[in-house]
Amino acid sequence: DMELHEACGVFGVLAKEPCVKIAEVIYHGLIGLQHRGQESAGMIISDGTTMKEIKGMGLVSHIMTDEMMDRLSGGKLGIGHTRYSTQGASDLANCQPISTETFRGRIALAHNGQLINKDHLRNQLLSQDIKLTTESDSEIILKILAAIMLKYSNYDPESADWMKVIEEFMNQSVLSYSFIMMTRDRLYGVRDPYGNRPLCIGRFHAEGDTTRTMGWILSSESSPFLSISAKLWREVQPGEIVCLHLSDNGDENLISHPNQNCTNKLASCLFEYVYFSRSDTILENQMVYSVRFRCGQLLAIKAPVYNADLVSCIPNSSTPAALGYSIQSTIPYVQVLIRNTYVGRTFIQPNHQTRQSSIKRKFGLLTENILGKKIILIDDSIVRGNTIIPLIQALKSAGAKEIHIRVASPPVRHPCFMGIDIPTQDELIANKVASLTQLAKKLDADSVEYLSYQDLLLAVQNDMYFTDCFIIKGIGDNSHRRGYCSACFTGEYPVSLDW
Known part of the structure; x- marks a missing residue:
């Protein structure tokens, strides 16, 4: 439905070779993560002594001239960030990365997610007379890290290190975040104990020489890696802290520090598979495209449309599901909508009015493919209905005989408090109707069917397997800890939300 909002994309790089242009690598990394947020972007780099930054509102290519x-x-x-605001106003003051001075020098932070206990943590900081200058919970993380380091330095300066500081923060707040913290000479990649937000490690190499390591990368997704001659090394495990640093002789070191208190059931966000991640991203050792394709196949089996002329989709994230539906049903896949890629994703717009005006400019109609046709239209999700309703109207105005909506995910019925903009149940169109027949009438469609939650899990877990690179010393075999956050579908949240 292209109406969900995901917090952000984070990207960090540490170079081994002096010829690596850090800012250029981060730029291309953020371009590869632009789909995760188009509101603002920025980067901060370090030469080992001082930090320099650029930040601004808008697309990466507009800011980083x-x-x-x-x-x-x-x-x-250096680290980079592309943002959509789930917490904090849409203005320059809340752009990331952000930085602050600490007892052990300046640190910078790029954060993806939303702290479920942000109000408690904010009050904790204010009670210590620690000033907060923004509304963003990312600043809360930054200031808590600085405060913990100060505490350690006062009581035991010899043993004070950022690994311990970060682990203490993780014990105070378990959801929801992945972030990259940078000191003058180190990068720390951190994923929350539930694994709710994604983070992975990449290794980039010299052109034409895959044996020569040029440096290391931390990223929300693996999607940018090809553009910078990098390969996925592995995912950061839930509760893991990864430290990348340069030794005195210039060799890189990668240190893994599992959080020994991390015994939670996993709660990875299912919407990374449904919508957020780019189709070429690898999650849990499988391509997101393949999961979406299997969703379409299952949808064709469970929710067929007989005598249809064609299968199509609302591009782009629902295209793999539409192809899966087409192949499984033997009904040809034909485009009926063309997406204007330069408008930007409507779900990343910060308010309803902006989203609505973007939808009208976002799609073109292939009228010759529409006239007189019985169309199966695949969408990845329907949240508020703001996108699909005007598109159905446009298709019918162009002469479509019938339009049958098939949704490659379950109905979204509950709000998310972990980084997705689903603020209230009242906004969700699935809660405004008593039946699928009523929903079809509301959408002006001939029929509507969803993929079930059980079938979504089946599609996600079908090809999943674990290799040695996913077994981290100190954590052990994580296969028994697989699990997903289904809160927006089922109302079952990973933790109790007392507030």
């Missing part, structure tokens, strides 16, 4: 990038020449490591 040649003139701005020239300011960030040099550098040995």
